[in-house]
Amino acid sequence: MSDIGKMVAQRLGLGLLTLFVVSLIIFLGVELLPGDIAQEILGQAATEETVAAFRRELGLNLPPHERYIAWLVNLLQGDFGKSLANKREISELLDVRLWNTLFLAAVAAVISVPLALTLGILAALYRNSIFDRAVNIMTLSSISFPEFFVAYILILFLAVNLGVFPSISNISEELSFGERVYRCILPALTLTLVVVAHMMRMTRAAIINLLASPYIEMARLKGLKPGRIIVKHALPNALAPIINVVAINLAYLVVGVVIVEVVFVYPGLGQLLVDSVSKRDIPVVQACSLVFAMTYILLNLLADVLSILSNPRLLHPR
């Protein structure tokens, strides 16, 4: 047990270190790249005095390391600074939108994970059959589709032609839970179609990998049904890679929402990020990037820890 605790602490420490370096990159990357932010925002017409005043307002007259430390300290207290575009507190902007994004990702995960696992197990069970080939071609194609293509096809058929679901999913806090799920079902379906393929293929591969091992041979020889062999004997040992790929795809769900949110005008973090990029609102972009990077790193960390927990052999690498 102490081994596991130590390992988790180690991974967590490494994750924190990565996070620190990432925050450094997000902050200093903006510094090192060419161009003066104040000049860029105010435009060519600005006089030297206004640029200087604006620089002072942004705190750009201080040396970079001082600003970085001040930024980090504020960040740890939950203060992300103010947006350049509308002078609002960034933490206010982030708060609601982050929850919206996580809500959408959660809905998508609830649909996609069971679907992917079932399809993967079925494909492993009926491998090399017509079903397996069909699923294989379908998933290979759905990986290749750009997200907006999937999204617009769903809108065209489910929203415009059949009118079952709304094509714009603007949710707000007043709505009931059921209504919110209903409104974000199309974006969630889009995300599902995008991530199912990867998870399903990995599940199939992980199970098929095991089928050649002697203990499966033994199970087959004593006359067990193929379905039982796969679910009872192969699946538990294939859990590590499956959990890993699921966690990676969850990370992708949170980060990959950007395009889907733009298509469906969903008020999430991705939409905010894209809007801020086109306005060149750098503090907001930095804050959004940091939140996304944090989620991504944490979920990847979770994948790491979970796959080690489900396969104790990884604890003692030779």
Next chain:
Amino acid sequence: MTMAVAGSAFAGQSSPWVSRIAVAAVHFFVIVLFLGSVQTNTWAAILGFLAIHAYSVAVLVYWSRMARSAAGDTVIVALTVEYLLICVLFWELFSLWAWSTFFGLVLVQICAFAMVRYWRELRHAPPTAWFGMVVILIYVMIAATAPIIAPFGETEIVASEYEPWGGKFLMGTDNLGRDTLTRIIYGARNTVGFAFVTTVLAFVLGGFAGLLAATLRGWVDQALGRLVDILMAIPSLIFALLILTVVGTSIMSLVVVIAVLDSTRVFRLARAVAMNVVVLEFVEAANLRGEGLWWIIRREILPNVMPPLVAEFGLRFCFVFLFISALSFLGLGIQPPTADWGSMVRDNATLISFAAGDFQLALTPLVPAAAIALLTVGVNFVVDWFLHKASGLKE
């Protein structure tokens, strides 16, 4: 000359004179066609003259070196003659752009030579791989001949906005009244072209760094490895958005930023594969012989890591292509008025909600999206087959 003789000696069935006469005939024919359409532009005429000469010599050398058969030669000659016939028949179209005849010939002959050379493997390719190859070929041809086959100019405003499908505008017009079909044809050139350039850059960068890290080991390996770890810890779309905010969205910055972000994946693969090769005896022998670093990378390691890298090139191209399209779709990628599939989807997206009134018009934003999807599917199918073959798996 000796090359050609040696080639004929082991080929046996086919006389070397077939290739020489064929190449010479085609050579003169193309020069006549080229000069016929180039008209008054002297410099273009001289440049084209030299290019055609160089190309003919290259074909002759390659042809005499490859393992030949009478059937293979017939295929190559037949395809070339067929192409030249098409040139003459549709001379009105080809003469619009002087280089088209020559570039088309290069394309057709590359395909013909590749088919003959790899026929043994191609014959056993699954239908999905064939589908992928045909799709890629069609895209390349459309991209190469865009100015010839497009009915209008790339940024030309030809009618009022959102004209219906059919008649003069096969796929209607877009939000500014430009012909959609024309923009899709030019999009093949721009979107695919930029994605290709970016992928090549990512491979040069990542591949070289990976091979270097594997060969030198020590602190170079450590430094590059940690740098890549950090870059990969940030989701690439987010990272690209962050950098593009600061440097601004121009084609140059787009290509460089995406190439650098994608080179991290190439680096990982190149390093991992090269690690297994570096420890082999022949590399050690080269080291002991006193060969330089560059020689060892180029002559000893690179040939042995090619198959996985080629497959990765296909996959990377898909990712980069989707990535650029996604950025363009967000309005942060390839900027107007350049025709580009991602931004075409964005510009015409509002049409979707009018599907009840005019279903064809509602498809307008889906056509460029489908064009993106089709190419990616095609490349993925080919890569899938290639990986299957390279891994030596039968079932």
